[in-house]
Amino acid sequence: MSFDLATIMFIAIAIGALMGVLQLVAWLQMRTEMPLALWGIADLVCVAGAVISTVNDGYRSPLVAPLASSFFLLGAGAIYLGMRSFDRERNWPWSGSLVVGLAVGAYGLSILLLQDNVNARVVLYSAIISGWLAAAAWRLVRLRRNASTFARVMTSVFLSTLCAFHLARLIGALVNLDSPAPHVGPQDLALAIAIGLFCVVGLNSGAIFMVLDRLASCDELTGLANRRALLRAGEGLFNNAVARQRPLSVLLVDLDHFKSVNDRYGHRTGDRVLQLFAQIAREEVRSGDLLGRYGGEEFCIVLRSLGSDPAAAVAERLRARVAQDLATLDGRPIGVTVAIGLASRDTQDRTIDTIHALIDAADHALYAAKDGGRNRVIRAQPAPAIAEPDIGPGTAGPDTSPLPQPSA
Structure with a gap:
């Protein structure tokens, strides 16, 4: 079975953009559900990274490749902030600043010090991205009051799969840190994109299900279970x-x-x-x-x-x-x-x-x-315990x- 890389990439970009727009539209209808806005932004930022990566394939610019990775890093951070917001925990101004600061810092470090070492850049970005994804998955599996366990676990599985993918990249780059970057064929790359797209669709579906379940099961005024x-x-x-x-x-x-x-x-x-x-x-x-x-x-x-x-x-x-x-x-x-x-x-x-x-x-x-x-x-x-009835003759039934x- 063969995969066409250009077709797979186009489908991934189109689906990611559609999901991001739909989540932002849903947020505009329900302004109290800030997680929808953050997850929509995460989708669109990752789509931007995919577009930059696709365009860069024709130029192979050492300045553009880290930029695409920085967009993916921003998307992972936005996913984590969305999970915090879903659990009604306030995202302090420094939280967003930390996400943006890590993305900008990683890009600057890649350009200034790691421009000639692709494996070192992979280690840097994969470590930060997997950290954001692992933190988001951990928040979901923690028991939360009035939460839908199924929806949280399902979403956590897709997050963990994406995290495992980036950890595998991290380990592979560490093993070959001082070696030239390994060549990845178009079929392998297309397969990785297809698996990632499946996880992203599952992640978005689970996240929306969590929001809908909460809207159906929570009292709007107090935020408690109805x-x-x-x-x-x-x-x-x-x-x-x-x-x-x-x-x-x-x-x-x-x-x-x-x-x-x-x-x-x-x-x-x-x-x-x-x-x-x-x-x-x-x-x-x-x-x-x-x-x-x-x-x-x-x-x-x-x-x-x-x-x-x-x-x-x-x-x-x-x-x-x-x-x-x-x-x-x-x-x-x-x-x-x-x-x-x-x-x-x-x-x-x-x-x-x-x-x-x-x-x-x-x-x-x-x-x-x-x-x-x-x-x-x-x-x-x-209430007093119910006595065992006597089975002998002439006895009444048990007292209630x-x-x-x-x-x-």
């Missing part, structure tokens, strides 16, 4: 806790007298209160715990591997933090507090068999917290356990 995503992920955590015989706890949180905040100060202030609470809750729970907006001013937190006592400590810390931080807003006394219902399932519990049952138990406790004066944490009392009742 009810559908919360219950879906909570069911997975519950089943995992049962399989591994680990405890699991649920906090159901309600903002006290939230309607009065809207009535007195307006819905814009109410929205800010919800956003501030979401920020506080993120800071008070672990990164692997599940946090979502259950509905209106109610929030649900699923605490992995925590029994009743440590979960109660988390709930009390959250309650105290909210009472302190949301006492005022912009100099106005709003006095926002929270009522929290807590329900836990220990490793021996057989009375709660679904995440819905655990949330219902926390809901009973939440109502008790409201009835008890609000601004407090109430635990749901575990009552629903969990809240207790302070």
Whole structure:
């Protein structure tokens, strides 16, 4: 099977440009999704590098070849910045400056010191590019709250493949550092471009899937999981806790007298209160715990591997933090507090068999917290164990356990 190098290169440039333009257009429609802009820029910058490389094949200028590599380096850095932005981590001004500075510095070093050593230039650029790609892939495989695991892993696989390609170039150039650059035939080069194009298409598809999944599963106002995503992920955590015989706890949180905040100060202030609470809750729970907006001013937190006592400590810390931080807003006394219902399932519990049952138990406790004066944490009392029925004659069937009742 033979590959036509010119055709493969033309297809790669056309597809890369199309994907870059589409991502930028999507960003213009959804300005809150900055990763789309960064990934679109990465595509177009890499396309520019491919065009420069193609044009340079007819001239073989030692000044132009490093320029194409610098564009690829810029594209890899933009991919990493996009992954940071996707995880809602701020890209400080120095982050973009670092990406551009490395590209400019590598080009200057190539022209001034490495102009006659192609292998040394390959080592330099491959090391930086593989570093950006590896950092982006690592960000994806780290567990993130409210994230789609499938989409992140799929995208990470394509990133890792591209990283492995550049690492292979790095190793090959290091082995032959003092030798002339090896000749690469057009068939081998076309095959490498085709494989790279496949990975780039997969990378872009996975990245767009991540954005779409987040838009479908996140609450737009707070950035937390919405009810559908919360219950879906909570069911997975519950089943995992049962399989591994680990405890699991649920906090159901309600903002006290939230309607009065809207009535007195307006819905814009109410929205800010919800956003501030979401920020506080993120800071008070672990990164692997599940946090979502259950509905209106109610929030649900699923605490992995925590029994009743440590979960109660988390709930009390959250309650105290909210009472302190949301006492005022912009100099106005709003006095926002929270009522929290807590329900836990220990490793021996057989009375709660679904995440819905655990949330219902926390809901009973939440109502008790409201009835008890609000601004407090109430635990749901575990239901008594169901006794084994006596099989002997004249005995009644097994007693049914009552629903969990809240207790302070």
